[in-house]
Amino acid sequence: MTAAALTHAVPDYEGKLYAATQTMDEARHVEVFERYVRKLGRIYPMAPGLKALIDATLPADHWVKIAIGMNMVVEGLALGAFHNMRRQTNCRLLRSVVELVLRDESRHVAFGNVYVGHEIASMHADDREDVAQFAFETIRSMMGMTGGPGGRGPRLRDPAFVQALEDAGIDAHDFALGMKEALEQGIRPDQEPDAIHAYRDLMMPALVRVGAVTPRTRELYEKEEIPVYEDAGVLESLEDRDTDEIARA
Ligand SMILES: [Fe+2]
Numbered sequence: 001m002t003a004a005a006l007t008h009a010v011p012d013y014e015g016k017l018y019a020a021t022q023t024m025d026e027a028r029h030v031e032v033f034e035r036y037v038r039k040l041g042r043i044y045p046m047a048p049g050l051k052a053l054i055d056a057t058l059p060a061d062h063w064v065k066i067a068i069g070m071n072m073v074v075e076g077l078a079l080g081a082f083h084n085m086r087r088q089t090n091c092r093l094l095r096s097v098v099e100l101v102l103r104d105e106s107r108h109v110a111f112g113n114v115y116v117g118h119e120i121a122s123m124h125a126d127d128r129e130d131v132a133q134f135a136f137e138t139i140r141s142m143m144g145m146t147g148g149p150g151g152r153g154p155r156l157r158d159p160a161f162v163q164a165l166e167d168a169g170i171d172a173h174d175f176a177l178g179m180k181e182a183l184e185q186g187i188r189p190d191q192e193p194d195a196i197h198a199y200r201d202l203m204m205p206a207l208v209r210v211g212a213v214t215p216r217t218r219e220l221y222e223k224e225e226i227p228v229y230e231d232a233g234v235l236e237s238l239e240d241r242d243t244d245e246i247a248r249a
Pocket of ligand 1: 104108
């Protein structure tokens with residue numbers, strides 16, 4: 001639905017052609033994941049924060065906002081999750097599905113990165129601030145969903161996460177207390193060394209690179225203690241790698 005909204009909203013022919021192909025890609029992804037999920041014992045509900053993010057993006061009043069919400073934020077999350085899933089899963093079917101989906105996803109994220117940058121650069125300053133404000137609010141609501149900059153907070157407002165804990169025999173209340181104690185003692189959950197952190201490595205550097213973070217909103221991020229990461233190293237290496245993979249495919 002969001003990709004279809006983008007097809008309507010982008011002003012030019014090439015953009016519409018691109019967004020139409022993305023709409024088709026997403027329909028294919030929905031179909032394949034729907035079929036995969038049906039094979040699993042349990043289907044978890046969508047995280048409310050993710051739904052809120054998509055609901056805020058869908059009716060946005062400028063195509064750049066839709067592209068930021070969908071192609072940069074939601075798909076940045078997806079790209080990070082898929083890369084990590086591909087590495088971690090021991091299900092061959094899931095791995096091959098994810099590999100195929102990833103080829104499409106990196107194209108979708110690339111669209112946001114290339115197209116949005118041009119548009120923001122040519123915008124009136126007031127419009128640029130409006131877009132930067134939208135980006136900030138989107139990121140802030142995403143933070144509420146993942147429980148903070150490191151995604152390390154107890155995500156106990158997410159019924160699916162609570163359900164997953166229960167399924168694993170872990171009491172949600174105990175879990176929250178344990179996380180809080182660990183944080184107070186300065187213990188941070190370890191990430192595998194080559195795991196991709198969607199917010200730190202993909203989303204924030206991409207938003208900075210396209211000009212969707214202005215000096216004014218930088219102060220808002222600071223006030224909310226949301227770190228603004230600018231190092232696009234991981235993003236760029238993925239872009240190169242994904243481009244190579246697409247070329248080989
Ligand atoms: Fe996508």
